[in-house]
Amino acid sequence: MGSDYNLAFEQAQSLIGLRPESAFVHTLAASVAEEQGKFDGAERYYQEALRLEPNAANLKIYYAQFLSKRQPDKAVEILQKMWQLDRLKVYVALLTFNILSERGEYKRCSTLLSEALKVSPNNAYLWVDLGGCQFNLDQVNDAVVSLTKAVELLPERGPFRGQLAHLLEKCDRLDEAEKHFRKLLEIEPDNPVVHLWLAQFLAKHRPAAKEEALKEAKIALGLPTRGGLSRQVIEKFISSLQSESRQEPPK
Numbered sequence: 001m002g003s004d005y006n007l008a009f010e011q012a013q014s015l016i017g018l019r020p021e022s023a024f025v026h027t028l029a030a031s032v033a034e035e036q037g038k039f040d041g042a043e044r045y046y047q048e049a050l051r052l053e054p055n056a057a058n059l060k061i062y063y064a065q066f067l068s069k070r071q072p073d074k075a076v077e078i079l080q081k082m083w084q085l086d087r088l089k090v091y092v093a094l095l096t097f098n099i100l101s102e103r104g105e106y107k108r109c110s111t112l113l114s115e116a117l118k119v120s121p122n123n124a125y126l127w128v129d130l131g132g133c134q135f136n137l138d139q140v141n142d143a144v145v146s147l148t149k150a151v152e153l154l155p156e157r158g159p160f161r162g163q164l165a166h167l168l169e170k171c172d173r174l175d176e177a178e179k180h181f182r183k184l185l186e187i188e189p190d191n192p193v194v195h196l197w198l199a200q201f202l203a204k205h206r207p208a209a210k211e212e213a214l215k216e217a218k219i220a221l222g223l224p225t226r227g228g229l230s231r232q233v234i235e236k237f238i239s240s241l242q243s244e245s246r247q248e249p250p251k
Contacts, residue, residue: 023053089116097129106133124153193227195220
């Protein structure tokens, strides 16, 4: 992969030689430099692109995204100046959320996301981020509504449904949570994480379904690891289930 980026970087530099007044070419070079970890070089290319096209809104979005992990205050400052552009409000809100949520500024994020939803009410990503803000602000019922809306908009998007299922479980809305865990399994039948989630839910909340929980956990163990889930975690869960079963009095 590194050689691919080196080639792309060389090509970008060649393009700059051919079109030195093209902000797009400098932006391309900045992106490639960033992927290579050449952040000082990326900064120089972005600055040159902005010199060439100081009013290019999309370019400012890319630059703010580049700055978000390195100079977050500067990134937020750039994004705030672009807030009045309705066509970019979604991108501004989502990127600002990524920065501010890491600082715990959920109230401010919630306001931005709500305003962006007035422009783009069917954007599932805005609804998911809003739900995350609401949950962290202890507005749990509102969070359920927001995540439910996101799932309705993108029903096949597994992570959204997973978040909703876990939130419903925390709210003791167990029948609804189970429905979403099972639907998620239909969507991602080869995902061991989803099998383990259902197994954990059943083991905790459905005492009569421990055999099914064990079956789901064993399926998870037989699938290729995914999402940071290790075999050791699954094996430990299976062992605990089997231990509980041995300790139960005979029926």
